[in-house]
Amino acid sequence: MKTVAELNQLRAANLKYVVLRKGAEALKDANPAGKRNVLVCGGTGCTSSHSDAIVERLRSEIKEAGLENEVSVIHTGCFGLCALGPIMIVYPEGSFYSRMSEENVPRVVREHLLGGKVCTDLLYQETVNSDGSIKSLDQTDFYKKQVRVALRNCGVIDPENINEYIACDGYQALAKVLTEYTPEDVIRIITDSGLRGRGGGGFPTGRKWALCAPNKAPQKYVVCNADEGDPGAFMDRSVLEGDPHCIIEAMAIAGYAIGATKGFVYVRAEYPIAVKRLSIAIREAREAGLLGKNIFGSGFDFDMEIRLGAGAFVCGEETALMTSIEGNRGEPRPRPPYPAVRGLYESPTVENNVETFANVPQIILRGAAWFAGMGTEKSKGTKVFALGGKIQHTGLVEIPMGTTLNEIVNEIGGGVPGGKKFKAAQTGGPSGGCIPARLIDTEVDYDNLISIGCMMGSGGLIVMDEDTCMVDMAKFFLEFTVDESCGKCTPCRVGTKRLLEMLDKITRGEGTLEDLDRMEELCQYIKANSLCGLGQTAPNPVLSTLKFFREEYVAHVVDKKCPAGVCKKLLKYEIDPDKCIGCGVCAKNCPADAIQRTDYVAPGHKLASMQIDSAVCVKCGVCMTNCKFKAITKG
Amino acid sequence: MQKKISNLPFKGTPEQEAALRRIIADNAHDKSRLMAVMQQAQDIYGYLPIEVQAIIAEGMGVPLEKVYGVSTFYAQFSLSQKGQYSISVCLGTACYVKGSGELFNRLQEILGIGADECTPDGRFSLSACRCIGACGLAPVLTVNDEVYGRLSVKDLDAILAKYN
Numbered sequence: 001m002k003t004v005a006e007l008n009q010l011r012a013a014n015l016k017y018v019v020l021r022k023g024a025e026a027l028k029d030a031n032p033a034g035k036r037n038v039l040v041c042g043g044t045g046c047t048s049s050h051s052d053a054i055v056e057r058l059r060s061e062i063k064e065a066g067l068e069n070e071v072s073v074i075h076t077g078c079f080g081l082c083a084l085g086p087i088m089i090v091y092p093e094g095s096f097y098s099r100m101s102e103e104n105v106p107r108v109v110r111e112h113l114l115g116g117k118v119c120t121d122l123l124y125q126e127t128v129n130s131d132g133s134i135k136s137l138d139q140t141d142f143y144k145k146q147v148r149v150a151l152r153n154c155g156v157i158d159p160e161n162i163n164e165y166i167a168c169d170g171y172q173a174l175a176k177v178l179t180e181y182t183p184e185d186v187i188r189i190i191t192d193s194g195l196r197g198r199g200g201g202g203f204p205t206g207r208k209w210a211l212c213a214p215n216k217a218p219q220k221y222v223v224c225n226a227d228e229g230d231p232g233a234f235m236d237r238s239v240l241e242g243d244p245h246c247i248i249e250a251m252a253i254a255g256y257a258i259g260a261t262k263g264f265v266y267v268r269a270e271y272p273i274a275v276k277r278l279s280i281a282i283r284e285a286r287e288a289g290l291l292g293k294n295i296f297g298s299g300f301d302f303d304m305e306i307r308l309g310a311g312a313f314v315c316g317e318e319t320a321l322m323t324s325i326e327g328n329r330g331e332p333r334p335r336p337p338y339p340a341v342r343g344l345y346e347s348p349t350v351e352n353n354v355e356t357f358a359n360v361p362q363i364i365l366r367g368a369a370w371f372a373g374m375g376t377e378k379s380k381g382t383k384v385f386a387l388g389g390k391i392q393h394t395g396l397v398e399i400p401m402g403t404t405l406n407e408i409v410n411e412i413g414g415g416v417p418g419g420k421k422f423k424a425a426q427t428g429g430p431s432g433g434c435i436p437a438r439l440i441d442t443e444v445d446y447d448n449l450i451s452i453g454c455m456m457g458s459g460g461l462i463v464m465d466e467d468t469c470m471v472d473m474a475k476f477f478l479e480f481t482v483d484e485s486c487g488k489c490t491p492c493r494v495g496t497k498r499l500l501e502m503l504d505k506i507t508r509g510e511g512t513l514e515d516l517d518r519m520e521e522l523c524q525y526i527k528a529n530s531l532c533g534l535g536q537t538a539p540n541p542v543l544s545t546l547k548f549f550r551e552e553y554v555a556h557v558v559d560k561k562c563p564a565g566v567c568k569k570l571l572k573y574e575i576d577p578d579k580c581i582g583c584g585v586c587a588k589n590c591p592a593d594a595i596q597r598t599d600y601v602a603p604g605h606k607l608a609s610m611q612i613d614s615a616v617c618v619k620c621g622v623c624m625t626n627c628k629f630k631a632i633t634k635g
Numbered sequence: 636m637q638k639k640i641s642n643l644p645f646k647g648t649p650e651q652e653a654a655l656r657r658i659i660a661d662n663a664h665d666k667s668r669l670m671a672v673m674q675q676a677q678d679i680y681g682y683l684p685i686e687v688q689a690i691i692a693e694g695m696g697v698p699l700e701k702v703y704g705v706s707t708f709y710a711q712f713s714l715s716q717k718g719q720y721s722i723s724v725c726l727g728t729a730c731y732v733k734g735s736g737e738l739f740n741r742l743q744e745i746l747g748i749g750a751d752e753c754t755p756d757g758r759f760s761l762s763a764c765r766c767i768g769a770c771g772l773a774p775v776l777t778v779n780d781e782v783y784g785r786l787s788v789k790d791l792d793a794i795l796a797k798y799n
Binding site for chain 2: 044045048049082083084085229230231232233234237269270271307308309310311312313324325326327328329330386388389390394395426429460462464468473476480486591620621622625626
């Protein structure tokens with residue numbers, strides 16, 4: 001492809017393949033190819049529950065029914081509502097089949113695709129009205145408050161087909177930038193939009209580019225950070241799996257803005273589907289002339305490569321990531337010099353996160369004012385969150401900055417399951433903190449979270465209920481940072497280890513009140529003296545739980561009790577002799593042989609009740625899970 | 636992070652070594668591809684014993700201590716053998732709050748091995764991993780490439796029975 005006219009032709013020619021998914025308005029004057037599109041989620045979540053088999057079965061059943069010219073099956077990226085996977089959507093009706101199984105495929109083909117009658121009993125029940133009619137997906141609680149910018153194409157297009165991306169205005173932003181704007185214009189638009197780094201730090205993207213642009217060097221680089229290490233965060237993976245071309249397009253735009261001709265995407269090796277789709281996308285873009293020499297005849301060259309990470313959390317830190325691309329142990333470097341001056345291979349480099357890049361093409365196409373119109377005063381646009389933990393709708397949501405935590409958890413996320421009480425939300429992963437229930441009306445943006453000792457992080461949002469012990473949670477994150485500390489600087493390497501030992505002591509019931517003060521002091525020391533972001537933020541989970549849940553620490557230290565019933569050393573399992581019917585299932589399942597029969601036969605029972613020897617008990621809880629009579633309690 | 640080093644003898648085949656040398660030849664021009672070579676070597680052998688690291692060091696023209704340094708830095712590189720069935724329990728946050736810690740402890744009890752160890756018959760090895768991204772199915776574990784989700788301790792025996 002050599003010209004913008006060719007790109008536009010390709011867009012027009014392919015529109016008919018995607019228009020069925022675009023809603024009634026778009027369909028009015030369109031001439032769609034075929035009658036229906038069946039979209040099946042091919043994200044990691046749904047692939048893990050065998051959506052591949054559903055696609056294969058669909059294709060063969062459709063062929064058998066003679067529908068192959070009328071119905072096309074598209075394997076897309078993530079739809080977001082992972083809790084209901086595998087998910088399948090049929091357009092133009094927009095019927096949302098949840099927990100789809102291969103066995104149900106023939107029925108859907110027969111009744112819906114052939115007979116035109118939606119199998120309403122297989123749909124996500126929230127989309128079915130009481131009279132049996134179907135509610136559109138954007139009217140459901142999960143979707144109605146969402147605004148999809150970064151996830152715009154995820155779950156809409158086939159990520160392995162460049163033509164579908166082009167049909168949805170793909171590469172138009174790159175074309176516009178290369179033919180109408182100077183690099184300075186591009187940087188000004190990004191600056192005016194107010195876009196800030198979505199990887200966690202929140203540094204203004206436009207300023208980052210502006211700092212790098214004037215630095216002269218024979219080779220400059222654009223790096224995309226896809227080393228999504230926060231456990232429980234999967235937004236970057238979903239973008240790469242669902243819309244890889246938008247990252248390629250955005251990186252090329254960044255390259256033009258700062259004068260770089262080479263890009264690297266550093267992806268976690270644990271994301272095989274993302275790596276595969278991105279590789280396909282890069283190949284397709286090269287073949288189409290959208291990467292390579294003289295793109296759109298503008299004289300601008302840009303190409304890129306993928307580098308795989310190998311499971312080191314610290315490599316999410318920008319200087320460590322660059323060290324790793326160079327083939328070394330991924331240890332961070334002191335800054336300054338900043339990467340904008342001396343980054344990858346000692347050359348000026350701009351590094352942005354996947355989600356940051358995913359916003360760029362839309363900002364170019366729709367203007368800085370449009371983007372700046374969303375969000376709060378200092379945090380513009382939208383943010384993608386991965387909802388996880390004790391929440392009804394586990395999945396991926398994109399919402400305007402400034403949406404309250406209450407809306408995210410209770411309205412969009414459907415609240416805590418099982419009638420349990422919301423206790424806290426954890427954001428920012430091992431670098432972040434907890435937002436307690438009493439601050440549930442906090443409007444979520446960069447600055448509000450920082451002001452309560454939390455941080456946005458890359459967007460993992462883990463919900464915790466009353467069964468979660470906050471001391472154990474802090475310990476969990478510290479175990480993570482101790483494991484992941486690269487060892488280069490002492491405050492982080494030794495400090496986090498000492499912090500973990502103190503937490504461990506507390507969960508064993510051996511802590512003192514002085515330990516709490518010493519922990520706080522050590523936290524401040526680690527924060528102030530560590531070399532990189534990993535160490536500087538590692539104490540956050542401890543500090544924020546100490547701040548909001550101090551009474552739980554005190555319960556562990558003074559009363560020697562774990563209120564949530566998690567810390568094993570402080571737990572005791574007991575059998576209520578009057579509820580126990582003496583069936584012995586507990587004793588049979590006990591791995592430690594800690595349960596024996598007593599002489600006591602409760603009134604109305606035939607067998608003597610059982611008893612746990614707490615000296616032998618390993619507190620695994622298997623007895624409690626297996627007791628059908630709820631005779632076993634822990635406390 | 637301390638890495639367990641295999642105490643079983645290295646049993647590489649000439650075919651494996653030939654495959655490794657081909658990969659090295661393709662990448663030796665660029666020393667920054669060291670990690671990519673090590674990743675592919677691990678695909679061939681299943682782990683990176685010191686014998687394999689020595690071949691890589693010589694072929695890529697870097698000191699063995701650098702290869703060893705990289706292999707011990709990144710969690711993905713394993714210095715110990717995996718079992719025929721490699722069980723990996725996700726201990727990411729989303730799975731952890733849904734009880735994957737209990738799954739991991741119980742598996743250690745059932746199999747009688749610790750983390751990153753292999754049963755004496757070479758059938759099962761056990762490790763913990765960080766978030767495979769299937770948070771919607773939490774808690775999850777994988778056996779080789781098969782993902783099992785929405786688990787409780789009760790499900791473990793049935794899963795293991797499939798591989799016995």
